[in-house]
Amino acid sequence: MYIQSTIISNDSLPKEMRSLLDGETNWIANCSNFSSLLFYALKDINWCGFYILDGDELVLGPFQGKPACIRIPMQKGVCGTAAYSRKTIIVDDVNEFPGHIACDVDSRSEIVIPLEYKGRLLGVLDIDSSKLARFTEQDAIVLQHLCSILIDNCSWPEL
Numbered sequence: 011m012y013i014q015s016t017i018i019s020n021d022s023l024p025k026e027m028r029s030l031l032d033g034e035t036n037w038i039a040n041c042s043n044f045s046s047l048l049f050y051a052l053k054d055i056n057w058c059g060f061y062i063l064d065g066d067e068l069v070l071g072p073f074q075g076k077p078a079c080i081r082i083p084m085q086k087g088v089c090g091t092a093a094y095s096r097k098t099i100i101v102d103d104v105n106e107f108p109g110h111i112a113c114d115v116d117s118r119s120e121i122v123i124p125l126e127y128k129g130r131l132l133g134v135l136d137i138d139s140s141k142l143a144r145f146t147e148q149d150a151i152v153l154q155h156l157c158s159i160l161i162d163n164c165s166w167p168e169l
Contacts, residue, residue, distance in 0.1 A: 023051055023152075027159055037164040042072035044160050045135075049074035054141045056116055060125075061089050062133035068093055071133060079113040087111035089134050092122035096131060098150045102143040114138065121145040123157050127166050 030043045041060050049058040059073020061082055068082040068089055085094045087110055092099040101120045104110045117138035125132040135157055139145070 023047070024156060024159060026051075027156060028163075031160070031163040035163065035165040037166055038072060040160060040164050044156075045072050045074050048137065048156075052137070054139045054144050055137060056140045057114055057136070057138040060133055060135055061093070063093065063131050068133055075138070076114050076116075079111055082111060088120050088122050089136050092124050093131060093134050096124045096126065098123045098154060100145045100147070100150060102145075104138075116140045118142045119144040121149060121153065123150070123153050125157055125161060127161050132161070132166060 027044065027047060030047060031040055034040055045059045049055055052058070057073065057075030057078065059075065059078065060071035061068035062071040063069075066084050068084070070078055070080045082090045084090050088099055088101055088104070088107055089111075091109075099120075099122050101107045101110075104112070104117055104120050107120075117140065119139045119142055121137050123135045125134060135153065137145070137153070
């Protein structure tokens with residue numbers, strides 16, 4: 011595992027994450043620790059957290075960073091678009107993304123990973139950076155893998 015020379019070490023993040031999840035299945039607790047782990051382990055990150063599906067919109071969940079938008083409609087902004095398409099989206103410059111929702115004016119680039127459990131959309135992991143073009147396809151692969159570890163280690167209620 012390797013994220014643009016920003017992980018503490020190549021294999022330490024998945025191991026650290028598994029350690030945090032060990033014996034705990036509460037999705038709120040695990041998402042909280044997951045967002046904190048990424049926020050402090052990744053370089054050049056100014057926001058990291060979750061938006062959880064609630065009806066036809068995403069609602070702010072556990073996160074690290076400045077206060078954020080509370081509700082995001084499906085298909086709106088990067089998070090709503092990623093959730094609706096169920097595809098990871100990397101945005102090199104958020105100012106060029108049609109309909110971008112600016113929760114933090116310092117954010118310049120973003121990656122959003124949809125979270126699915128047994129074919130059901132749970133929400134998204136959203137990570138912002140104050141640097142342009144911060145995220146790569148390799149970042150997406152590693153983050154998707156970490157999200158799958160998280161999803162498999164939580165008890166998900168009917169949200």
